[in-house]
Amino acid sequence: MEFNIPSSAYVHIPFCRRRCFYCDFPISVVGDQRNGSNSGTIVQYVEKLCEEIDRANNFGESLRTIFFGGGTPSLLSVSQFHQILERLDRQFGIASDAEISMEIDPGTFDLTQIKGFKSAGANRISLGVQAFQSELLKACGRTHVVEDIYSSIELIHQSGIENFSLDLISGLPHQTIEIWQDSLDRAIALSPTHLSIYDLTIEPQTPFGKQFQPGEKPLPSDELTADLYRIAQQKLTHAGFEHYEISNYAKSGYQCQHNRVYWENRSFYGFGMGATSYLKGDRVSRPRKLREYYGWIEAPHSASETSQIEYLLDSLMVGLRLREGIRLKDLTERFGESAIAQILDCLQPYEKGAWVEIRPDRIRLTDPEGFLFSNVILTKLFARFDED
Ligand code: SF4
Incomplete structure (x- = not known):
């Protein structure tokens, strides 16, 4: 089989202040006071991550899309973010018009930081809003409140980054049609270029998994969940967003180029704890725990060739x-x-x-x-x- 030469890289930044009640992502909790400037764990991780990048095979094309996902990449200091991009540039080259996306969470960054991320190269932001009701956010174990969403949007505007996406979750406990419509209306009013709408998945090992049964109260029934999906589709397409992927909507010209690589089943590099890469038909998943990931960098293994x-x-x-x-x-x-x-x-x-x-x-x-x-x-x- 012939595979395309990779020109996209996913970089996983696995740190969060706390773990949200529905989340089973590979992350490491650093608490409310820690970030890249004062956390030894994050400093060490960035060093190891850069080591992994330095050791990667270069297949010959410079990077056209880079996606910093998490976790909470906005817990990085500007110099750490810059350092990772520099290493990617040294190893592969970064195209001058590359899409460089960064997931950030409300209330985890200030103006100096977001301006610094922009100067270092970030040109697309994905903000983890999830809901516009503080009681719902609290019930999900999120660290932010609604005011943080609005102040974060203000900071994004002040930084000059125009291309920003909002994430929302449907199917949360106690979420009604009215609450969902309110979230969608408020999201539209903020004029993002892109919206990602995820349907809550109940993972067995999470607090939600232990507390709730899918389809049973206080979670929405299957019928209601389907209606929430239809409502989002109607409202967002009516507001001028193109429903270009099952969970994603974009204004014209603002589809996420990085995520399109996954949907088109093309090759990509992956770096960091829990990240997957897909190179020449080999899908490689990195360990989901820090210590094991550090060991793996020394002796990478477990490629599974795709039949x-x-x-x-x-x-x-x-x-x-x-x-x-x-x-x-x-x-x-x-x-x-x-x-x-x-x-x-x-x-x-x-x-x-x-x-x-x-x-x-x-x-x-x-x-x-x-x-x-x-x-x-x-x-x-x-x-x-x-x-x-
Ligand atoms: S912020 Fe995102 S990655 Fe972190 S715990 Fe919450 S859902 Fe998981």
Whole structure:
């Protein structure tokens, strides 16, 4: 199989003030008073992370997208952020018009810091708003309150970064249609260039997992959850956002280029604790604990080569998330006519049910119903190829 040369890098900054009640991400909790300037743990991590970058293979193309995800990357000091970018530049080169995104959380940075992040190269911000009701934020274990959201937006404006995205979560405990509509309206009023809307997933090992049963009160029922999705789709498209991916909306010209790499099943570098890289068909997941990650840098291992069938299923799983779907020509070239015939056969009933559109040149899910029931469709596709 042929794979594209990577030109994107994900960098994981795994520190958070506290752990939110629904979160099972690979993170390390540093408390309310610590950040990159006064935490030995963060200082050590940045050193190790840079070491990992220095040791990486360079496949020959400079980076066109870089995404600092977390955790809470805004807990880094400006000089740490700068240092990581410098090392990436030295190792791979960074294109002059590269998209450099940074996830930040309300209340975790000041004006000097955000201006410093911008001067160092950040040109896209993703702000973890989650909800616009302080009682909901508290119930989720978030460290911020609603006022922090507004002051953070003010700081982003003052920094001169125009491209900013807001994250919201639907399906939170005690969230009603009215509360959800209020969150969406307030988000729209802030004029972001992009919005990510995530449906709450209850992970078994989290406080929410121990406290709540999916679909049961105080969590919304499955019907209500579906309605929240439809409401977001209606409100946001009406406000001029393009629903370009199952969970993502953008004003024209502001789709997240980095995340598109994942949805197009292209190669990318990954750095940091818990990060995954995908290079030449090898998916490598780093350990999710600091000490083990530090050991792993010395002796990287556990590459799992992607088989042809896994690659096909991955391509379907991520590609059908996009509004434009998947080009049949690309699928045929990679996987042959018979695989495509099986896919189309499997999708036929969903086309009748108006969840899938099969066009001469592409297949795609409909918006919002196909997107909403994408899991049902993918389960069917996976089962079909498992039989073979
Ligand atoms: S801020 Fe994000 S990564 Fe950190 S604990 Fe909360 S949900 Fe998890």
